[in-house]
Amino acid sequence: IDAAINRCIEGVRVVEDYVRFVLDDRHLTERLKSWRHDFAAAAGRFAADHRLAFRDTPGDVGTAVTLPSEQKRGSIDAVLAANFSRTAEALRSLEEWSKVLLPDVSSAFEALRYRSYSLQQAVCNTRRAIRRLAGARLYVLIDAGKSEDDLRRMVRAVRDGGADIIQLREKRLDDRELYRRGCIVREELPPGGPLFIMNDRPDLAVAVEADGVHVGQEELPPREARKIIGADRLLGVSTHDIDQARRAVLDGADYIGVGPTFPSSTKQFTEFPGLAFVGRVAREIRLPAFAIGGISLDNIDQVLNAGLGRVAVSGAVTNTDDPETAVRLLKAALLE
Numbered sequence: 029i030d031a032a033i034n035r036c037i038e039g040v041r042v043v044e045d046y047v048r049f050v051l052d053d054r055h056l057t058e059r060l061k062s063w064r065h066d067f068a069a070a071a072g073r074f075a076a077d078h079r080l081a082f083r084d085t086p087g088d089v090g091t092a093v094t095l096p097s098e099q100k101r102g103s104i105d106a107v108l109a110a111n112f113s114r115t116a117e118a119l120r121s122l123e124e125w126s127k128v129l130l131p132d133v134s135s136a137f138e139a140l141r142y143r144s145y146s147l148q149q150a151v152c153n154t155r156r157a158i159r160r161l162a163g164a165r166l167y168v169l170i171d172a173g174k175s176e177d178d179l180r181r182m183v184r185a186v187r188d189g190g191a192d193i194i195q196l197r198e199k200r201l202d203d204r205e206l207y208r209r210g211c212i213v214r215e216e217l218p219p220g221g222p223l224f225i226m227n228d229r230p231d232l233a234v235a236v237e238a239d240g241v242h243v244g245q246e247e248l249p250p251r252e253a254r255k256i257i258g259a260d261r262l263l264g265v266s267t268h269d270i271d272q273a274r275r276a277v278l279d280g281a282d283y284i285g286v287g288p289t290f291p292s293s294t295k296q297f298t299e300f301p302g303l304a305f306v307g308r309v310a311r312e313i314r315l316p317a318f319a320i321g322g323i324s325l326d327n328i329d330q331v332l333n334a335g336l337g338r339v340a341v342s343g344a345v346t347n348t349d350d351p352e353t354a355v356r357l358l359k360a361a362l363l364e
Contacts, residue, residue, distance in 0.1 A: 030074075030080075035114055038111075039112065040060065044061070051314050054313075066136075066140060070137055073126075108148075122137045157281075157283060160262070161262075161283060165339070165362045166190065166192050166193075166341070167191070167339065168340070172209040180212060184216060193222055193224075194213065194217065196227060197227035207236060211236050224239050225264060226242070228248075238261070240261045241264070245265075263280065263282050265283075265285070267285060277315050284316075284318070286319050286320065288301070303331070306319045307334040310335025310336045318336075318338045319338070328362070339358070
């Protein structure tokens with residue numbers, strides 16, 4: 029019991045050090061801290077003085093058993109994987125042996141083990157998403173246009189202007205026509221160019237071979253969308269308050285939309301969490317986050333000053349006479 033408790037504490041502390049000092053992620057650090065507090069309460073059922081009294085490190089045969097693989101970690105990912113595994117294995121041991129010694133605490137260790145799996149997903153997914161979207165600063169949302177040629181012209185302008193991500197957001201068309209328009213966007217965005225995201229429809233995202241899907245708070249839940257798009261496509265989630273943003277991280281989102289920041293010409297809202305929400309996400313969450321809602325050259329500096337360096341725009345590009353130039357100017361403002 030003593031050895032398993034120590035292994036568990038050591039494993040989760042290694043992970044927490046990474047999340048706190050490398051990721052600098054306040055939200056996940058707080059989740060890990062809460063987990064440690066609950067673990068300490070469960071482990072505390074085994075009296076510390078009794079554990080220390082029976083501890084025999086010099087006589088433990090396991091201290092002399094080592095494998096070459098234990099002496100080297102090839103990457104941060106390997107360190108995280110090893111320590112999450114150490115934590116889960118120790119919890120399983122505590123869960124099983126407590127059934128003999130203190131049966132009423134076994135379920136607490138079981139619950140902690142399941143929570144550790146969710147924390148592993150959130151930490152590792154955040155790390156992966158940061159790498160995948162490292163260079164993504166400007167996200168442009170477009171509709172399907174009045175015609176296929178109209179759509180092609182817009183996609184090319186946004187692409188050539190330097191957008192990093194292009195989302196097709198369209199509510200008017202039937203599924204077959206929307207599929208066709210999605211295929212056109214895919215044709216215009218070859219590998220190595222801007223990422224292509226379908227709005228709301230994970231099924232169509234797969235069908236048109238988009239790079240991902242974006243869902244809102246009223247659409248399919250993120251975990252259900254993930255079942256459709258698979259592990260490799262990006263999953264974006266709209267968030268309108270800090271609790272939704274935190275939940276999106278734990279639900280496996282690869283990025284979040286944060287807003288609405290300002291009144292928008294393309295979408296109507298009754299409430300605006302505004303720059304205060306943008307700033308709070310910037311302070312708490314390291315999962316890639318794009319401020320959205322009414323952002324333009326006139327106010328983009330306010331978003332940057334609030335702490336987020338990624339924005340999503342629509343009308344600031346699509347409602348102009350020269351979308352390509354509009355994209356270039358927005359991208360330049362982000363990179364200054």
